[in-house]
Amino acid sequence: MKDMIDNEYLPELMRSQFNVLSNVALHYSGAFPIPKPTDLMIIEAEDDKLLLLARRKNLKNLSPGVRVRTF
Numbered sequence: 001m002k003d004m005i006d007n008e009y010l011p012e013l014m015r016s017q018f019n020v021l022s023n024v025a026l027h028y029s030g031a032f033p034i035p036k037p038t039d040l041m042i043i044e045a046e047d048d049k050l051l052l053l054a055r056r057k058n059l060k061n062l063s064p065g066v067r068v069r070t071f
Contacts, residue, residue: 013050041067 003009009017040063044056051059060068 007052007055010050016050041069043069043071045071 042056042060042063044051048056060066
């Protein structure tokens with residue numbers, strides 16, 4: 001919740017993230033595989049309205065060397 005408040009999440013992003021969490025909680029019972037660093041890629045859009053620029057930069061900083069494709 002602190003992250004949502006601090007970063008002023010848009011309602012659409014909050015709904016999207018809660019839907020993903022709800023789906024995982026209701027339907028997934030296995031282990032989450034940890035991807036190899038070479039398996040990671042961030043796909044973003046320059047005009048993304050759900051994940052703002054500052055949040056995208058934070059995501060990239062969490063995974064240095066990750067491949068990034070911007071549309």
